[in-house]
Amino acid sequence: MLKVHRDICGYCGCCVSVCPEGALELIDAYLSVEKNCTSCGICAKVCPLGALEVVNEKQV
Amino acid sequence: MKNRYDVLVIGGGPAGALAAKTAVEKGLTACIVEKRPAIGAPVRCAEGIGQEALNEFIDPDPCWISAEMTGAGIIAPDGFFMKLESEMAGSKVGYVLDRKFFDRELVWRAANAGADVAVKSRASAPIMENGVVKGAKIDFCGKISKVHADVVIAADGVESKFAKWCGVDTTVPVREIMSSVQYVMTDIDIDQHSTIFYLGNDVAPEGYLWVFPKGERAANVGIGISGKKSGDGHRAKDYLDKFVKKTFPHGKTIEYIPGGVSVCRPLDCTVADGLMIAGDAARVVDPLTGGGIYNAMFTGRLAAEVAAECIGKGDVSKKSLMPYDKAWRASKMGKAIERNYHIKEYLIKQPDEKLNDIIHSVSKLNLKEFSTLTLIKEIIRVNPKLVLELGALAASLR
Numbered sequence: 001m002l003k004v005h006r007d008i009c010g011y012c013g014c015c016v017s018v019c020p021e022g023a024l025e026l027i028d029a030y031l032s033v034e035k036n037c038t039s040c041g042i043c044a045k046v047c048p049l050g051a052l053e054v055v056n057e058k059q060v
Numbered sequence: 061m062k063n064r065y066d067v068l069v070i071g072g073g074p075a076g077a078l079a080a081k082t083a084v085e086k087g088l089t090a091c092i093v094e095k096r097p098a099i100g101a102p103v104r105c106a107e108g109i110g111q112e113a114l115n116e117f118i119d120p121d122p123c124w125i126s127a128e129m130t131g132a133g134i135i136a137p138d139g140f141f142m143k144l145e146s147e148m149a150g151s152k153v154g155y156v157l158d159r160k161f162f163d164r165e166l167v168w169r170a171a172n173a174g175a176d177v178a179v180k181s182r183a184s185a186p187i188m189e190n191g192v193v194k195g196a197k198i199d200f201c202g203k204i205s206k207v208h209a210d211v212v213i214a215a216d217g218v219e220s221k222f223a224k225w226c227g228v229d230t231t232v233p234v235r236e237i238m239s240s241v242q243y244v245m246t247d248i249d250i251d252q253h254s255t256i257f258y259l260g261n262d263v264a265p266e267g268y269l270w271v272f273p274k275g276e277r278a279a280n281v282g283i284g285i286s287g288k289k290s291g292d293g294h295r296a297k298d299y300l301d302k303f304v305k306k307t308f309p310h311g312k313t314i315e316y317i318p319g320g321v322s323v324c325r326p327l328d329c330t331v332a333d334g335l336m337i338a339g340d341a342a343r344v345v346d347p348l349t350g351g352g353i354y355n356a357m358f359t360g361r362l363a364a365e366v367a368a369e370c371i372g373k374g375d376v377s378k379k380s381l382m383p384y385d386k387a388w389r390a391s392k393m394g395k396a397i398e399r400n401y402h403i404k405e406y407l408i409k410q411p412d413e414k415l416n417d418i419i420h421s422v423s424k425l426n427l428k429e430f431s432t433l434t435l436i437k438e439i440i441r442v443n444p445k446l447v448l449e450l451g452a453l454a455a456s457l458r
Contacts, residue, residue: 012104014239014320016219017232018287026219027182028096046287048239048296048318 001057002033002043008051015043015052061178061198061207065089066371067364068195068209069175070183070222072099074353075339076215077166078117078360079367080175086368090175091207092167093198095182100163104218104319105353106242106272106280107157108255110430113354114155117361124161126274129154130253132430136419137260137412143424144435153430156255156272156280157353166357186212186226186335192377193226193334211367211376213336215360218320220341226332230341235288236324238267238350241296242282244274244315248308252276258303259415265289266408269303281308284321284350286408323347325401330388331381336363344388348400348407349432358393396433402453403436418443433457 009031016024016031023037044052067083069076072094083090107126114120130152131145146153171177180200187195187206195208214222220230250256250273258269266286273279283300290296297318304311322343330337338344339356346355366384370376388394407415421442427434437457440446447454 010316010318012318012320013217013219014237014318016221017230017320017322018234018237020231022221022224022231025221028180042234042287046234046237046239046290046320048241048290048320050292050295050297 001039001055002037003053003055004031004033005051005053008049010049010051012048015047018042018046061091061093061176061181061205062089063206064195064208065091065176066209067211067213067367068093068207069213069215070196071215071217071339071341072096072167072177072179073163073215073217073339073356074166075341075356075360076213077163077170078357079213079215079338079364081166081170081173082361082364083367084170084174086364088368088371090170090364092170092175092177093181093183093196093207094177094179097180099167099179100160102317103159104317105159106270106282106350107159108154108272108351109157109353110154111152116354117357118166120155121165124158124165125155126158127156127252128152129156129255129273133251133254133256134419135256135258136416137263138416140416140420140423142419142422144430145424145426146430147426147428149426154255156274158274183216183222186222188226191333193332196222210371211334211336211381213338213360213363213367214341215338215356217340218322220337220343223327223332223335223337223341226335228327228329228332228335228337230327230337230343232320232322232324232343235266235286236322236347237287238284238321238323239287239290239296240282240284240319240321241300242280242315242317242319243300243304243313244278244317245281245304245308245311245313246278248277248279248281248311250277250279259419260412262412263303264299269300281311282317321345321350321352323350323404326389326397330359330385331378333378334376336367336381336384338363344393344397346397346400346432348404355393355397358391359388362388399453399456400432406450406453418446
């Protein structure tokens, strides 16, 4: 699943624009991940800061 | 905020502000909903705009202009410097804005013209009836209210969620998102009247790095790289930090701003039943320069003009709203996007050696008209070989 490293996230919305599922939503300084996230990792790749990571359920 | 408007505008950036202002000037009721608590901040923009482009919408005001530009420079991958100046040496060719105040000014003007504004108010879902957009559910501090409208103008920026909820695919392809970071830096040695662009696969793969002056010894220092080239250890921030360490080791960073800029083609269609899409949300950023302020204001204003006509006729169907889509595509702006998309696609495929060759061919250009088109034409003129490589595209530039 997708983990948001909130200490790194700059809440810019770059990830939101590339999410094919529309599963990310930026509400001011908080990025939320909806249930329909498929952990495809596209957002993690494009994040300018490296704030997103696809991890195993156990690692969360 | 009332529960019904002629036009509901999602987003309080330049596209939304121009849409709302134009709508009320046409005699409609309009409201801007902005999810952030403040208009204009944080700024996710390098803030550059051409002089003529700005003047088409608003008279320059020192309150929101950080610096006036008289030239530009392009730095080749090997460090060679190409200087660009206006034929009229020393004349003003563009501005670096202070978007915090610029955006606020635009929304003020919309409000003074009669538009309602609601901040910290997020459109959380469209109101749809039989596939027609009829308004939006607005979340204000956790309280949700329904706002009905004849036309909703989605001007919600690069995230572009509203149109997506209405069934329009706004997803930006990975290779066409510019993954970006910008520092506002002070105490750095710069030419305060020139914007500088650094090119090269080691500097900014499939993108560029910019230094846009914000005044004496201060600048927006930023970078955009293709999402395709981004990954652990080689993200936009890594490239920018490398550059800053080398170029401005003693500079001080007073703002740290990540962001995303789309450099894809515009959406296939920017209208639907009861819905119009403007600005970055419509993907009308210039794919070559990444500039979007003018394009946002242009499409925002045009959307409201067409909305006013359609509301007047009592028909806000997709077919009725189509003149908006057709008009911006046929405009100078629409044609520039199409042309610059092709030029961008050509340039990102070139190795550094080729970029060096092109930039070495001219060390100083005095442009009759200070625009990307004139620059491209000049470069082709001194590199006749490019005509063959560019094929039909070169012909279209004549």
